[in-house]
Amino acid sequence: MRKVTATIGKNPYKTTITNGTHQVIADEPIPHGKDLGPTPYDLLLNALGACICMTVKMYADRKNWDLEELKVELTQNRVYHEDCIECSSEEGYVHVIDKCITIRGNLNDKQRNRLLEIANKCPVHKTLSKEILIR
Incomplete structure (x- = not known):
């Protein structure tokens, strides 16, 4: 594990993130920061989108399915718990991530539906869907 x-x-909010071999700049949008890179929530969505794409691609490759392109669009919003019908939280805000997946390729409906199921099984999705302990 890196x-x-x-x-x-x-520099107000410019943050340099490294993992040993790669470097990313994060920042806040103007007027708070200088918009030199993605925000922390953008980075979270980047991780989820990348994981979904890689997981689905690995599965399609293993099955030799003709997946030409997978596009994952994600948005994140904070809603008050009382305004979230499908949420179980009883206080504060709930972070809601909406995703839209577009699949291109010579695939039948059964294959497309299976790829959508696999998208929910990527490791980052599983991590974000379960209890997280940060020490």
Whole structure:
């Protein structure tokens, strides 16, 4: 497992994130930051979108299915728990991630439906769907 390091200096919110071999800049949009990179929530959605794409691609490749392209669009919003019909939280806000998946390729309906099922089984999706302990 790689260690991720986030470092911030005097630049208002520009944060450099490294994992040993790769570097990413995160920032807040103007007027708070300088919009030099994705926000922390954008990075979270990036991780989920990348994981969904990679998991579905691996599955399709293993089955030798003709998946030409998979596009995952994600948005994140915070809603008050009372406004969320399908949520079980009883206080505060609930973070809702909406996803839209577009599949291109020579696939039948059964294959497409299976790929949509697999999308919900990516490791990041599983992590975000379960209890998380941050120490």
